Amino acid sequence: MYAIKAIYDGTNLRPIQQIPVNENYEVVITFIKPIKKDSVRPPFKYGSMNGKIWMSDDFDAPLDDFKEYME
Numbered sequence: 001m002y003a004i005k006a007i008y009d010g011t012n013l014r015p016i017q018q019i020p021v022n023e024n025y026e027v028v029i030t031f032i033k034p035i036k037k038d039s040v041r042p043p044f045k046y047g048s049m050n051g052k053i054w055m056s057d058d059f060d061a062p063l064d065d066f067k068e069y070m071e
Contacts, residue, residue: 016043
């Protein structure tokens with residue numbers, strides 16, 4: 001059994017999370033609560049944060065503050 005969030009606009013059902021299966025499944029749709037139209041976000045797109053997050057080259061280097069615990 002899998003559960004995902006989706007938005008129903010009165011005509012279409014639009015997933016807002018990735019669907020974890022690629023084969024035919026029987027589904028049950030439960031309407032939880034109405035949402036305000038201005039709170040609907042566009043679906044997540046893979047790679048949309050590319051180049052916006054970085055990690056320093058020494059990210060996993062030992063910290064001097066914990067040196068006494070590492071000996």
